[in-house]
Amino acid sequence: METLSYQDVNMGVVDRCREGDNRAQYELYKLYAKAMFNVSMRITNDYAEAEDVLQEAFISAFKNLHSYKAEASFGSWLKKIVVNAAINAIRKRRSELVPMDERLAGEVPDEINNDEDTEWQVEKVRKAIQKLPDGYRIVLSLYLLEGFDHAEIGEILGITESTSKSQFSRAKKKLLEIMREPQFAA
Amino acid sequence: MKDRLEEFVSENREAFDVFEPRPELWQEICHELPKAKKETTRVIKFNFGDSFSLSGNLVFMRVAAAVVLLLGCALTLVLMKLNAPDTNNTLAAAAEQAPLNRIAPELVEVEAYYASQIEAKKSQLSAYDLKVLGLDKDQEIDQELERLNTSYQQLKKELYTTPNTDKVMDAMIQNLQIRIRVLSRQLEILQKVEQLQKQQTSEPQKDETANV
Numbered sequence: 401m402e403t404l405s406y407q408d409v410n411m412g413v414v415d416r417c418r419e420g421d422n423r424a425q426y427e428l429y430k431l432y433a434k435a436m437f438n439v440s441m442r443i444t445n446d447y448a449e450a451e452d453v454l455q456e457a458f459i460s461a462f463k464n465l466h467s468y469k470a471e472a473s474f475g476s477w478l479k480k481i482v483v484n485a486a487i488n489a490i491r492k493r494r495s496e497l498v499p500m501d502e503r504l505a506g507e508v509p510d511e512i513n514n515d516e517d518t519e520w521q522v523e524k525v526r527k528a529i530q531k532l533p534d535g536y537r538i539v540l541s542l543y544l545l546e547g548f549d550h551a552e553i554g555e556i557l558g559i560t561e562s563t564s565k566s567q568f569s570r571a572k573k574k575l576l577e578i579m580r581e582p583q584f585a586a
Numbered sequence: 587m588k589d590r591l592e593e594f595v596s597e598n599r600e601a602f603d604v605f606e607p608r609p610e611l612w613q614e615i616c617h618e619l620p621k622a623k624k625e626t627t628r629v630i631k632f633n634f635g636d637s638f639s640l641s642g643n644l645v646f647m648r649v650a651a652a653v654v655l656l657l658g659c660a661l662t663l664v665l666m667k668l669n670a671p672d673t674n675n676t677l678a679a680a681a682e683q684a685p686l687n688r689i690a691p692e693l694v695e696v697e698a699y700y701a702s703q704i705e706a707k708k709s710q711l712s713a714y715d716l717k718v719l720g721l722d723k724d725q726e727i728d729q730e731l732e733r734l735n736t737s738y739q740q741l742k743k744e745l746y747t748t749p750n751t752d753k754v755m756d757a758m759i760q761n762l763q764i765r766i767r768v769l770s771r772q773l774e775i776l777q778k779v780e781q782l783q784k785q786q787t788s789e790p791q792k793d794e795t796a797n798v
Contacts, residue, residue, distance in 0.1 A: 438603040458615050518596050522601040544595045
């Protein structure tokens with residue numbers, strides 16, 4: 401997703417941020433705030449909490465800019481911070497994330513639906529994702545929208561790679577199920 | 587493994603970012619960011635070694651402020667104590683310290699009454715041209731009045747220092763009464779002189795001995 405040239409564009413700004421340049425900080429904020437806010441929104445599923453996470457993440461990013469070694473793009477480095485902050489926030493709120501969903505998994509029908517019949521609309525999918533239980537929503541969002549692989553998700557959530565995989569497929573089933581609900585289609 | 591959902595999401599990835607944080611959020615973030623550059627340019631730091639920094643140590647600054655304040659208070663107290671005996675020795679200063687109407691409130695009225703009486707007598711006296719009347723004793727009267735006045739002022743000063751204000755007050759009132767009596771006597775004398783002079787002018791040859 402992030403190319404080397406894209407990285408280089410930001411390096412000057414990042415260097416100025418390291419020196420405490422307020423305008424450079426704002427430049428980076430403007431560039432990433434919306435994307436990072438949506439990452440945070442998808443994990444927390446709460447506007448106020450997502451904002452708190454965004455604020456915390458940006459502050460910690462600017463304070464720890466010296467630890468950014470430019471081995472990844474600034475965007476993906478920042479995204480990691482946002483994701484971790486969001487996961488921490490949601491952990492404080494709800495004691496269990498994944499275990500609850502293991503029990504729920506039984507209720508999800510096993511058959512793989514041919515989803516050609518469902519009408520594909522961004523808003524519909526997005527809202528269906530929002531309706532997913534926390535554990536499902538987080539794994540699905542991280543994999544599908546934030547572009548993390550299952551190994552990374554496992555690391556972030558403190559679960560195994562295979563748990564992440566199974567969790568994701570269950571989440572997907574649940575999502576399609578939600579989308580097929582009559583009140584949801586309306 | 588790529589199914590319809592995954593394809594759809596990757597095709598429409600941008601459209602999934604629908605939320606925007608409040609515009610004010612940046613200000614909130616800004617407040618909590620360390621302003622390394624600005625601080626060094628704006629704040630003047632006084633450094634006296636490593637452990638002793640005036641700008642950095644808030645507790646130290648507070649303690650320093652308290653010490654300065656205490657020293658200031660102590661200094662003013664000491665100066666006041668040093669000055670106190672001096673001011674007590676001078677009666678004028680004592681008079682200033684304790685207002686008259688607190689020691690002898692009635693004296694203000696008494697003084698005003700006699701002052702008006704004395705003024706009246708004096709204006710009556712000034713109506714007579716003493717030199718014309720051939721009386722050069724006015725100097726003697728003025729001297730007498732001046733003597734009374736100085737003793738009155740002396741009494742007034744004593745009022746602030748003696749515990750027995752009643753006696754002093756009586757003496758003061760007596761002083762004022764004497765003044766009035768002196769003035770009245772003078773006035774009487776002058777009136778008599780005037781009468782005699784009138785008689786003299788009407789019968790100059792007849793009553794030459796009456797003048798004496």
